[in-house]
Amino acid sequence: MPRILIGVVLALGAAITAFPFFWMISTSLKPASESLQYPPTPFPQTVTFEYYVQLFTQLDFGRYTINTVIIVLFGFIGMILMAMAGYAFGKFQFRGREPLFVLVLATMMIPVQVTMIPTYLILNGMKLTNTLIGIALPTLVGGFGIFLFRQFMSTIPTEMLEAARLDGASEIRIFFQVVLPMSKPILAVQTILTFIAGWNSFLWPLIIAGEQKNYTLSVGLSLLNQQIAINPPLQMAAASLMVIPILIIFVIFQRYIVQGFTLSGLK
């Protein structure tokens, strides 16, 4: 197949894939009455930013954004913990390694809906409901992340670590100064995945937050989804607010992502 044809097919696919987002942004700029017109207008005939303003003036989206950012930051701590676990699985021989790793993989198979109540009770026992830490904790580490780190880190040459040990470096120092710098590609992948997960977190904030001041963007958005009196532009403005930052970050990091997966031994 010639390159031109493939390019055309891909461009078409890309347009179809991304179309709902174009529609989202276009709708968010329409007045409510226009958004409910039939036939729909592809571009807003009257451009209005009132709904974006409304999000921050009448609704608490400023606070939700701050909360969401905090959840994302917690996620990065989780990422380091996953990296440490992946390193242990990848570069150490120890008793119980296989069963423990199977356990890690098994946690990927547990349906979230199942663990909701028990998890809630556990957090409640730890007195962490109504806190942002409590919201972040259940999803802080995941089997998938540990698996990816292990895949990558097992490819780090043992000689490097041995050399560092001979130099008298402590294990923690080796991890932070030798292993992590060598793991840039997988860290890039995990950064993105962590950011996505934190930024979009919905279920736990909803259940654990307990109060509006702890809600995240996803929960704020779902508050707008009333069965009665739908207001598409307001909803789409909130959705745009959620999608656009993540898009920007993604475009910046895109280059490293494929690279990261490439080097993580997923072949």
Add this chain to the structure above:
Amino acid sequence: MALTTSAIPPRMKKRRSVTSAGATPYLFLSPAMLLLCAFGLLPILVAAFVSFTDLNIKGLANWSNVQFIGIDNYTTLFTDAAFWSAMGNTAIFVVFGVPVIIGVSLAVALMLNYSQTRFFRFLRAFYFIPAITAIVAVALIWGYLYNTQFGLLNYLLSLVNIPPLQWLSDPTLAKFSVALVAVWRATGLNIIIFLAALQGIPRDYLEAAELDGANSWKRITRIILPLMRFAIFFVTVTTVISWLQFFDEPFVLTEGGPLGATTSISLFLFLEGFRLNQFGYASAGSLVLFVIIIVATLVQLKLRKADDEY
């Protein structure tokens, strides 16, 4: 997967792949494992225990209201028509959804990998967008597109003289509609994984094949796909698991309707547990689902032939 190593002193030539060092690995493991146990393993144990009780909202309020009822929940579950209907729906989703997601992701990845020009790189980003979007936003956007009155999809159909479709109201079509959104969302990450695997294939393999006169189709089937075995296997496993746990799209788009047509197992459990407050019953169901997922994964592991490293 060779990573060039820096010059190594001769005395270090004992090539061991892993290190053994007393307590160190455990120290590195423990924080993550503690969290995994607390929020992964412990809840499933709690669920297992609860599945033998009649725990409902009364019991939550006061544990003295909880009674052991043995395997009653399980026997009720296997005679519950709603459970079987959810099982059937999930089976349909898995049977159709897995090949579609893998096929589409693989095809797109192969095409994206065809050329390394700036244009092809630029196109990549578009395919990843759905994967990075919050489900709540996705649901709102698609609900709006699917809407039968002012939704865009039916308008587009009307342009080519096709009568409006009941995207989310027709029991058969609704299955397709929610699955379509799921496919649209799931391909992004898988494309990345496949692209990564493709980039890991040594160029000289392909150049050698080209010199031997293999056409591109042959190159794909004889060289590329075999070398991508692990990536394909990995994506298959995660995709099967995600379809078995399929929840988000039907929950936000249809709440499992119309008439239960899009109720997956996960959603059925959620509705039983959180709408009807039958926690004991829902836990029994969740254990069954957990076992199904484990078995499905083990079967795939068994089916997978030993993977040759190159």
Add this chain to the structure above:
Amino acid sequence: MKRLTGSIVAPVAVLALAAGLTACSSDGGGSSEEGGAITVWIMGDTGTAFEELAAGYTEKTGTDVNVEAIPWANLNDKITTSIASGSGPDVIQIGLSVLPTLADAEALLPLDDLLGDYPALAAENFADAVAGEATQIGGQTLSVPWVADTRVLFYRSDVLAEAGFDAPPATWDELTETATALAARGDGQYGYYIPQWDSSLPVVWTWAAGGDAVDAEGNVDFDNDGFEDMVDLYTGLYADGLVPTNSDFDQVQGFVTGITPMLVSGPYLAKSIEDAAPELDGKWAAAPMPKNVDNTSLFAGSNLGIWHNSSKVDESLALLDYLADPEIQLDWYDKVNELPTNKSALADPRLAEDPNVAVYVETLENARVVPLVPNWDSAVGQKLTDALNAIVLTGADRQSTLDAFFAETDGLAVQ
């Protein structure tokens, strides 16, 4: 790549620190920890308006009010987790269909011995359908009335006039007749709209046909003539193609465009119509429910209760007392269009200035609450709409579907 790592690894330590600090500062919450403030759960999107309303209470008593808006869709999750943890709000807005569930979980504080000091909360001040015994559970008062909601017939007077009807249908027969004429306006036009998710409509129509949803002992039992009459009307409207069949049909748009010029809905619809199409002013109105045996309607809405282990019972009662004031209830109506439950507020001439509101108030006088069965919405309501939808949308056999529905709801009873 170098820059990237710097941007990831280096700040982690800083992040950890920052996160720790935020965690400390974001602590608190819960009902009894904040100095003096009481926490109120308000449903849906009226939280902001409620904050304004509660400002007057804070002024009067010096007690701050924390308002938490709970999305309707997530109400169950919130209630469940609160019950599990034993920590809820101080005051909670309780949709009447949720009341038995909360009572079942013993989540609400019995108020019988406490209301004596608050004459404004006495049963005789509130509409009969929700006052005192009407919303008691197991002989205990667990909540006091707050806002009222009902069902009336909304119709497009201009569209009906064009079709030759100068008055809205007053009986079931007229409803069918009018809807038939309206649906004959052309392709894609309907006469009436049935919200497929709304289980209250079939219940209301069952009452209006002289039937009931529970038997004399309080067990859920739809197997009666009134119910059959309701099913006749319900399925007939579908069979004759008088109502749209798509489940995501938007009632406001349907009404505004005139595609569905009649429907039974609540006062919230009026507000939506005003917002969506101010230009239609004067071309639509509310009318009493069409009659069969009578025209009983639904008394829906919310009560207010106090969480069973609230540490601020006195402050919470004072808030309930404040909210029971007719002026405050009227103020609330102005803010969000939710009707009062206080009798003198309902009788206030300011409400009757709007002819639509006069219809709501009149309808409330002949309205009932749904049976107080735990999980009514999911265990009965959802099953009822599923059964009806199966008959009208998929052509399921009427008798066997209904028999299965009777069997499904067998054994459920009013608490």
